[in-house]
Amino acid sequence: xxxxxxxxxxxxxxxxxxxxxxxxxxxxxxxxxxxxxxxxxxxxxxxxxxxxxxxxxxxxxxxxxxxxxxxxxxxxxxxxxxxxxxxxxxxxxxxxxxxxxxxxxxxxxxxxxxxxxxxxxxxxxxxxxxxxxxxxxxxxxxxxxxxxxxxxxxxxxxxxxxxxxxxxxxxxxxxxxxxxxxxxxxxxxxxxxxxxxxxxxxxxxxxxxxxxxxxxxxxxxxxxxxxxxxxxxxxxxxxxxxxxxxxxxxxxxxxxxxxxxxxxxxxxxxxxxxxxxxxxxxxxxxxxxxxxxxxxxxxxxxxxxxxxxxxxxxxxxxxxxxxxxxxxxxxxxxxxxxxxxxxxxxxxxxxxxxxxxxxxxxxxxxxxxxxxxxxxxxxxxxxxxxxxxxxxxxxxxxxxxxxxxxxxxxxxxxxxxxxxxxxxxxxxxxxxxxxxxxxxxxxxxxxxxxxxxxxxxxxxxxxxxxxxxxxxxxx
Amino acid sequence: xxxxxxxxxxxxxxxxxxxxxxxxxxxxxxxxxxxxxxxxxxxxxxxxxxxxxxxxxxxxxxxxxxxxxxxxxxxxxxxxxxxxxxxxxxxxxxxxxxxxxxxxxxxxxxxxxxxxxxxxxxxxxxxxxxxxxxxxxxxxxxxxxxxxxxxxxxxxxxxxxxxxxxxxxxxxxxxxxxxxxxxxxxxxxxxxxxxxxxxxxxxxxxxxxxxxxxxxxxxxxxxxxxxxxxxxxxxxxxxxxxxxxxxxxxxxxxxxxxxxxxxxxxxxxxxxxxxxxxxxxxxx
Numbered sequence: 001x002x003x004x005x006x007x008x009x010x011x012x013x014x015x016x017x018x019x020x021x022x023x024x025x026x027x028x029x030x031x032x033x034x035x036x037x038x039x040x041x042x043x044x045x046x047x048x049x050x051x052x053x054x055x056x057x058x059x060x061x062x063x064x065x066x067x068x069x070x071x072x073x074x075x076x077x078x079x080x081x082x083x084x085x086x087x088x089x090x091x092x093x094x095x096x097x098x099x100x101x102x103x104x105x106x107x108x109x110x111x112x113x114x115x116x117x118x119x120x121x122x123x124x125x126x127x128x129x130x131x132x133x134x135x136x137x138x139x140x141x142x143x144x145x146x147x148x149x150x151x152x153x154x155x156x157x158x159x160x161x162x163x164x165x166x167x168x169x170x171x172x173x174x175x176x177x178x179x180x181x182x183x184x185x186x187x188x189x190x191x192x193x194x195x196x197x198x199x200x201x202x203x204x205x206x207x208x209x210x211x212x213x214x215x216x217x218x219x220x221x222x223x224x225x226x227x228x229x230x231x232x233x234x235x236x237x238x239x240x241x242x243x244x245x246x247x248x249x250x251x252x253x254x255x256x257x258x259x260x261x262x263x264x265x266x267x268x269x270x271x272x273x274x275x276x277x278x279x280x281x282x283x284x285x286x287x288x289x290x291x292x293x294x295x296x297x298x299x300x301x302x303x304x305x306x307x308x309x310x311x312x313x314x315x316x317x318x319x320x321x322x323x324x325x326x327x328x329x330x331x332x333x334x335x336x337x338x339x340x341x342x343x344x345x346x347x348x349x350x351x352x353x354x355x356x357x358x359x360x361x362x363x364x365x366x367x368x369x370x371x372x373x374x375x376x377x378x379x380x381x382x383x384x385x386x387x388x389x390x391x392x393x394x395x396x397x398x399x400x401x402x403x404x405x406x407x408x409x410x411x412x413x414x415x416x417x418x419x420x421x422x423x424x425x426x427x428x429x430x431x432x433x434x435x436x437x438x439x440x441x442x443x444x445x446x447x448x449x450x451x452x453x454x455x456x457x458x459x460x461x462x463x464x465x466x467x468x469x470x471x472x473x474x475x
Numbered sequence: 476x477x478x479x480x481x482x483x484x485x486x487x488x489x490x491x492x493x494x495x496x497x498x499x500x501x502x503x504x505x506x507x508x509x510x511x512x513x514x515x516x517x518x519x520x521x522x523x524x525x526x527x528x529x530x531x532x533x534x535x536x537x538x539x540x541x542x543x544x545x546x547x548x549x550x551x552x553x554x555x556x557x558x559x560x561x562x563x564x565x566x567x568x569x570x571x572x573x574x575x576x577x578x579x580x581x582x583x584x585x586x587x588x589x590x591x592x593x594x595x596x597x598x599x600x601x602x603x604x605x606x607x608x609x610x611x612x613x614x615x616x617x618x619x620x621x622x623x624x625x626x627x628x629x630x631x632x633x634x635x636x637x638x639x640x641x642x643x644x645x646x647x648x649x650x651x652x653x654x655x656x657x658x659x660x661x662x663x664x665x666x667x668x669x670x671x672x673x674x675x676x677x678x679x680x681x682x683x684x685x686x687x688x689x690x691x692x693x694x695x696x697x698x699x700x701x702x703x704x705x706x707x708x709x710x711x712x713x714x715x716x717x718x719x720x721x722x723x724x725x726x727x728x729x730x731x732x733x734x735x736x737x738x739x740x741x742x743x744x745x746x747x748x749x750x751x752x753x754x755x756x757x758x759x
Contacts (some may be wrong), residue, residue, distance in 0.1 A: 037521070125610065141602065143740065173735050243719035248712025250730070255722065377753050412721065431753045441755040448609035452750050456724045457698070465606055466617065471745075 023195035025066035028207025043109035070206030075176035079135030086131030129449035130170035148176030150228030158184035175473035196273030254462030259415030262408035263293030269420035291416035341390035348383035393401035414456030491705035503664035505538030506674020527680035542675025547647030551597035558593035621647035623698030642743035657681035692717035
């Protein structure tokens with residue numbers, strides 16, 4: 001094997017200010033006395049990127065009030081006009097996608113090739129897709145005269161900061177709602193850049209409000225009495241708390257929560273493609289993916305072949321600088337997340353599973369974790385039951401399709417699943433029986449704005465994307 | 476009655492030639508009619524009716540879970556036929572429901588409702604799912620699937636009862652129903668038991684919903700909760716909070732008194748459905 005020369009993407013396309021305020025009613029404002037400030041760091045270097053305002057209760061009030069004032073005129077706009085704003089936003093995102101991709105990699109730690117080739121094209125696509133719905137709501141199949149709900153409180157995670165924003169904001173605005181969105185405290189920057197895009201598009205003040213802060217800010221927002229709709233993507237535990245907090249109110253709720261997806265490989269599968277799918281399934285975005293294929297179920301008769309090929313492929317993965325265009329696996333998003341991944345991996349080893357990582361040198365600064373697989377895993381192991389949200393794969397085996405189904409469904413989660421086999425009838429039968437919202441057959445981790453995404457069971461309720469994604473924002 | 480000096484034994488002589496056989500109202504669990512395991516009954520209009528316990532609710536969930544995969548796996552055509560058969564059997568027992576105090580027009584409306592939902596069994600997937608034109612060489616399709624076992628707190632009226640059971644089961648869910656009007660509900664159970672509805676698909680418990688509903692709301696093997704029949708907003712909020720434990724889908728009680736004679740729309744069905752999306756590459 002030869003070595004690649006570094007191919008770093010330039011940071012000069014991004015101009016990060018030393019500090020950022022909250023985006024309320026079309027203006028950047030400092031946090032009130034009840035708020036404060038916090039720092040956001042580059043997880044690959046631990047360098048402080050900017051200081052960001054933390055919204056307190058007063059700020060949440062202001063943001064919700066701004067969204068409420070904007071709701072009347074915004075929802076009264078003809079759909080075709082709302083559509084034009086969304087089309088403008090989509091276009092500006094395309095124009096600024098290089099800048100946003102670099103920013104996202106700096107703040108999140110994800111490889112530039114993913115933010116550049118996956119995240120940003122999809123972000124623009126989601127705005128384009130929902131822009132086209134704004135003047136066609138009566139045709140969406142939810143009744144002849146669908147109405148927006150009002151003010152939407154949206155709380156999103158740190159793994160795909162801009163993409164989660166697009167999934168939330170685009171359908172909400174298309175349907176005529178106004179929004180207050182809180183990005184995660186470790187990745188607030190791209191949402192603040194998006195606020196600037198809203199200004200650039202001359203979006204009316206108050207239609208989109210961005211408030212930054214940690215869990216407490218999010219809680220204050222979703223519990224605010226004047227919001228009509230809550231949308232949350234994040235952990236199942238927080239989702240449960242939110243479901244409790246909106247109980248007995250008329251607030252509508254959608255939740256996209258955790259997962260523990262089974263990626264099922266039959267012995268007739270095209271092994272090289274399956275191995276690519278396994279790698280993509282668990283190591284894409286450092287495994288910080290709610291639908292990551294974190295449980296590999298291999299048919300016993302193909303086990304040796306698959307494992308050998310998988311280890312060989314893993315040895316070629318390049319871990320390091322997220323801004324290097326050769327990088328496959330970037331930095332873990334935060335010290336806290338790294339600690340959780342380490343803890344669960346150590347438990348995996350102590351419970352008797354066999355741990356393996358390819359030889360790889362990790363940078364001395366920043367938060368890093370080598371791609372890791374555990375073999376000899378049983379369903380009782382914690383690493384096979386709990387979401388690790390990192391580049392850690394548990395490998396289990398099965399003999400018959402029935403056994404694969406039983407093991408795959410043996411989880412409180414039900415977000416996604418993968419099936420690999422050349423046999424079409426087997427794929428369709430497996431897809432029928434898997435209790436998961438998305439089934440990828442002979443592929444994995446594919447997304448598209450026209451395709452509904454969401455979970456069964458404790459992976460949450462509601463769907464994002466497609467016609468189904470509109471339903472959450474209409475009455 | 477005028478006073479009489481006739482001996483008391485005359486009364487026995489004037490008794491009807493044949494004594495009526497009264498119906499014993501029991502629960503409906505797994506296709507059988509057990510008494511409450513607690514042995515409790517309560518009095519409704521002179522009848523002793525089974526008073527369901529926590530254990531009965533749990534037994535009903537077990538029965539519903541057991542029946543669910545096979546019911547969901549039946550063809551949509553078959554489920555539609557079974558629902559239509561329910562309508563036939565209610566029509567045949569029209570008089571009995573009227574005797575129990577259900578207005579004749581409401582019985583008719585209930586029959587019509589079953590028939591309406593029977594027709595949805597093989598259409599909902601076409602209306603609520605379909606192909607997604609993704610930007611890439613993939614076959615991508617979304618289809619609705621049942622969410623699983625649904626706990627239902629039923630409204631009082633017969634049409635209301637039918638309007639919560641039919642949309643839940645037509646798509647392949649199974650239900651545990653806490654009924655409000657026991658005699659009518661148990662009579663419906665007798666209809667279901669003779670309508671080719673597999674045992675366990677519909678389970679009906681009589682008693683105090685406020686007592687049994689919390690056990691359904693907090694039960695980890697119940698996937699969804701329909702609170703249409705809960706009038707007490709405090710209780711509804713408590714149940715919804717309990718349902719958050721395993722993130723059950725919740726159909727909240729209506730804001731206004733529901734008009735069950737109106738077109739129900741798709742929501743009673745779609746609220747209890749998941750959407751499954753399947754991706755597969757396309758190419759030579």
